[in-house]
Amino acid sequence: MDSYSSHSPPGGSISPEAMMDHVKAQLAQAYAEEFIETLRGKCFEKCITKPGSSLGGSESSCISRCVDRYIEATGIISRSLFSQQR
């Protein structure tokens, strides 16, 4: 919460909206970091099965596909949980 404390006016009063904007930005950052960490784990497991002396072309393309599919999978799961036909 560094940027919050450095931007808060003296006396500590800050509007709820400004506070929430800050909280949301912090959360978005944290979600993105966590998601990327998950992608690293999942795609490393799938695509770097036998680490060689450098990252091969087929490994790189596997990683791109893995990232795309994982994002797609998140959408499929989210839709199946929240769609109307439950």
Added chain:
Amino acid sequence: MDPNAAGNPELIQLLNEEKQRAMVNEAVAKLTSACWDKCITGTPGSKFSSGESSCLSNCALRYMDMSMLIMKRFQSMQ
């Protein structure tokens, strides 16, 4: 937290909404991870097969069914 903010009902309301959203996000992330491991057994292709996408969707729904059953089973032990 700032004591002025903590007593502000509007802020508390907004924070609770954000908390709900965070819990939903977390549940989706957890299910995606578990179902990815179950359903995507080969190397990821350029698109999901229909088997893979229906597995993902079934996996999420069955997880919810299971979680309900576990809850009932647990309550019956009390």
